[in-house]
Amino acid sequence: MGLPAAKLSISLPGDLAAEIRRRVGSRGVSGFVARAVAHELEREQLGAFLAEMERELGPIPKEALAAAKRAWPKR
């Protein structure tokens, strides 16, 4: 189990807040913001991890990147 939920007071641009409420309703705002923050945090952590590996091993070989792109084409 994680820590209990923390109440935070944050400010968002009005149009962003309105769009969130439109999509998930007032009661869903905390959950929506929590998911968005978790996703952003994961992206930052993954970016730092990739940078750590690049410092040690150098750039990712082009062939490996090309293979990954072939397996996972653009949407």
Add this chain to the structure above:
Amino acid sequence: MAEALVLDSEALNAIANWSERGALASRSRAILALAMQRGSRVRVPAPVLAEVCRGPKFDAAINHALKARGIVVEDLTEAIARRAGAILSRGKLASAHAIDAFVVATAAEYSTAVIATGDISDFATLITPYKHIRLFGI
């Protein structure tokens, strides 16, 4: 739900031991970098840990890779377990393939997913019904 890169045990091992895995690490880094570019989640189905957490000698690297590196363990839910059973049944496969089936069932939760694996052939049959799941051999 969103898009995900789902790691099997070989992929997780290659990432956890990146400094000593040569070509495997290159391909793993490449697919991780692509996941990052695409804004995709990176997930390890919880049952995969049963294949890689085999004592302190192995666990340290795995623990390190799963600690604040954007690679998240996805819990095994009842829905995922039931779907894995259906996948095994459809493929007429024995329970020896259960962990692979959990990996596919976890990937199936997402709108699109790529499974990074050490053995594509193990997964080719299992993903047949899921057109939104692709495979990447590390």
